Amino acid sequence: MELILETLGLTETAALLSLSSPGWGANLLRGLANSLQIALGAFGMGLVIGLFGAYGKLYGGPILRDLLAIYTTVIRAVPELVLILILYYVGTDLINKLAQFMGYGRVEISGVVAGIWVLGIVQGAYATEILRGAIQAVPPGQIEAARAYGMPALLTLRRVTIPALMAFATPGLANLWLIATKDTALLAVVGFNELTLETKQAASSTRSYFTFFLAAGGLYLMVTLCSGVVFARIEKWARRGQPSLRQGGL
């Protein structure tokens, strides 16, 4: 092993990236864990917001529909970086006001929670649009049939609408998950220790920028490629029983 590193001239790189103390590998992995945690939380929160938002947009009253239209339009037109700052300040202000009102002192908000809250609201806007399109793509006869059997609304959602819309929503949601993992990097700007910021700290204290940024790029790429495989399987599962379009099944 060491011989291979020696011949490739990578001994220094391996030492820099090693997991034990002089190396920075452990810091990078901790950053990756933080990033994934936030991405998962934000994606989940976005899905919940998106499901409610899609239903509101399709079946809600005129006021709710207009409000949701404003929400999705504004979120999708303003850069994530600006939204992160605004939502971060608004969130901390609101929580501190609430805490003062209830008689507590200043509350420290953990970076993970703030990140999930901020990115979740951003993801919610995109998820709303994706799920709205997917619900519209479900043949209305299926939902009507469920209603005709007297199925309650929630049961219809769980047993009919969600399984049927999965096939249409999966590609969009896969894209959204990738956006979530990459958007966690923006939290570096507000000083949260996720992968990109850990990388920058490691790089600037050792002055070997290429090593660390390329290593972090490799980590992000690994996450992306693995998620691609997972989502391909989910889509295959969601499309089971549907005729394949490739073989001219139509």
Place this chain on the structure above:
Amino acid sequence: MTGLKSLMQPHRLVLMALFAAFVLWCALSMRWDWLPKYAPLALEGLWTTLWILAVTTVLGFLLAVPLGLAQAIGPWYLSAPARIFCTVIRGTPLLLQIWLLYYGLGSLFPQFPWIRSSELWPYLRQAWPYAVLALTLSYAGYEGEVMRGAFSGVAKGQLESAKSFGMPRFTMFRRIWLPQAIRNVLPTLGGETILQLKATPLVATITVVEIYAVSSRVRADTFIVYEPLLLLALVYMVIAALIGLAFKRFENMGPTLRR
């Protein structure tokens, strides 16, 4: 006329009144006294944002056409690198790419004396070339994927008829293939250009002074938090709306399928 009529529904009037009240409250009770002092800087920043956006989308698109073509019909030794490039660009955060180029190349270049003595050195010492390079590559990566689909989506009969007329290959590409491919993906390109606009504030992290950097500076100088951010969000919304309108016009310029 219908647009006006749909705006005149009672609940929309109430919403608009509420919104107007909110704007009025913002204008009256928030602090805007910093605005005249920073207005020239803000205009400069706005100009920087706009030219970076324009330059990187045009250059990125020019790079995306060969990338898409290589992936659609190229031999494997062209399509494989193009696919890898697109995957890497789309699989890593843009912020990381920007920092890799700026800090990485920026620390590498001074080690070579011939670069330091070259005429490009005064430019390479500034931040904007790295910002333009990173944003161009990023746009090319995303658009290369879009153009791959666009090139393979053009109807085969069109290309065959061009060939049967004896059209040279380059003319066929220029007159038949490229225009149809672009027209098919114009809506996507519009969306991607807005995404590119939303990526521009990232270059503020490598000391390019664009509109986002100006707002950060106002926040740091005056400790006013919300006002610069809200104004900034408004500016981005207006630019995004203008891009959307421009692409709508492009789409209407070509003949459309009547359905």
